[in-house]
Amino acid sequence: MPYFKGYRRYKISSKVKQQDDYAALKEVLIRRFLSDKEATLPDIFILDGGKGQLHVIKELLEEEPAFQEIFDKVVFV
Known part of the structure; x- marks a missing residue:
């Protein structure tokens, strides 16, 4: 059963003027994992x-x- 409360959406606010997927990925990872120290970590992290x-x-x-x-606490696939 999906855990919808764990889903996150981010509006990318990179300082880069043009579209940059790598900068966007970096921004989302920083915001997701460093902004809320009490947040529950995912069981698995899929990097496609x-x-x-x-x-x-x-x-x-x-x-x-x-x-x-x-x-170190998350499984990568």
């Missing part, structure tokens, strides 16, 4: 993409130590 999306995750892990703690 390629090298660019993986690079965004790698950048976040290097820039934000808090992401390492979060991602």
